[in-house]
Amino acid sequence: MNDFINKKLLPPVMKFVNLKPMVAIKNGMLYPIPFIVIGAIFLILGNFPYTPIADAISKSGLAAIFMQAYNGSMALMAVFAVFGIAYSWVHDAGYEGVPAGLLAIVVDVILQPDTVTNVTNSAGKTSTAWVASNVIDKNWLGGKGMIVAIIVGLLVGWIYTWFMKKGFTIKLPEQVPANVAASFTALVPGAVIVSGATAVYAFFKLGLSTTFVEWIYKVIQTPLQHATDGPMGVFIVAFLPVFLWFFGVHGATIIGGIMTPLLLANNADNNALYKAGKLTIDNGAHIVTQSFMDQYITVTGSGLTIGLVVFMLWRAKSTQMKTLGKLEIVPALFNINEPILFGVPLVLNPLLAVPFILTPLLSGILTYLVIKFGIIPPFNGIYVPWTTPPIISGLIIGGWQGAVWQAIMLLMTIASYWPFAKRYDQILLKQENSDSTAKVLQ
Known part of the structure; x- marks a missing residue:
């Protein structure tokens, strides 16, 4: 049995988990965790599960205060993820990762819509007749934007590392302070990556009348969320982590790094239905969530x-x-x-x-x-x-x-x-x- 495990099962498992994209996702998804945990505490306080206490918190005005803390932390999980993934890829390659992480945030924002067509007024009424322009829709910075965050983080990390390895950077004399030199080092790959992201935005905006993040959400993320929300999703989250743990590999971290974006997006969908009083399977509620x-x-x-x-x-x-x-x-x-x-x-x-x-x-x-x-x-x-x-x-x-x-x-x-x-x-x-x-x- 030991021979079978060590010679047949373990090598392909370890080869998969050590692929650069898998390592970058696994390590990068660790960065949002502190903010998710902190935000979750304020989310619970703002939506307390016991009605009398929830009503008291709401009447006191504290619910909105608690939700502001949530909106500034857990609701921005895609921002932390895209930074973490790009940073991890570049850092593991032996280069300064912060510029790549910040560049990934820039690209992520470029690929999002700059208008909000469903506007809610102070009375809580939502209408598509109102349009807000020159804004960032926070929904795409959270669960709805997680797949794009992964794609952008991986691509920016890979392209930035390629530029570093090829030496296509601006090199300053050794006398220049390190922090100043680092900013110029990122200038060439940053200009190319931002220009490429802008071209992608233009293609989807002018050619398809949508944006990259909306297209990905419709074509990839939504089907993936529904795919995880079934027997296959149950098998992945229930079997694979312990299967990897059996070999001494931290299966929860590896599978969680891949599945967490989708499961948190399912969580967000359910929470929206819960707030609207429509949390049922018939209304589209997910079963398999975080x-x-x-x-x-x-x-x-x-x-x-x-x-x-x-x-x-x-x-x-x-x-x-x-x-x-x-x-x-x-x-x-x-x-x-x-x-x-x-x-x-x-x-x-x-x-x-x-x-x-x-x-x-x-x-x-x-x-x-x-x-x-x-x-x-x-x-x-x-x-x-x-x-x-x-x-x-x-x-x-x-x-x-x-x-x-x-x-x-x-x-x-x-x-x-x-x-x-x-x-x-x-x-x-x-x-x-x-x-x-x-x-x-x-």
């Missing part, structure tokens, strides 16, 4: 390992499992499980591979079905920081139904891990007893 992944696939850690932790605390007899259970229970409540991933270990452990890989897949399939058939409502699109304890997170994103279903899924993990954990515990106990006997005989 909340779906964070609160029902990776809750208590990749592999939904809370069931294993419960066994280690309650029924384990080996010293190793009992000790790790005591160490892991608190981190597990905040969805951190690296201590048992590498301590039990779950990585490259064939005895625990079955529950580790299949438990999140089972939770994903069941959660998909209960939403699909209307047993629980779609999730409201409120982004909950990934360290939020279970049950609380379920309550925030899905009300009491979400909390109850999350509790059921956590109980399910106990049943799925129990027989495998029991067998592994027996093996560890036998090894520990053998070691103790050998020490006595010595």
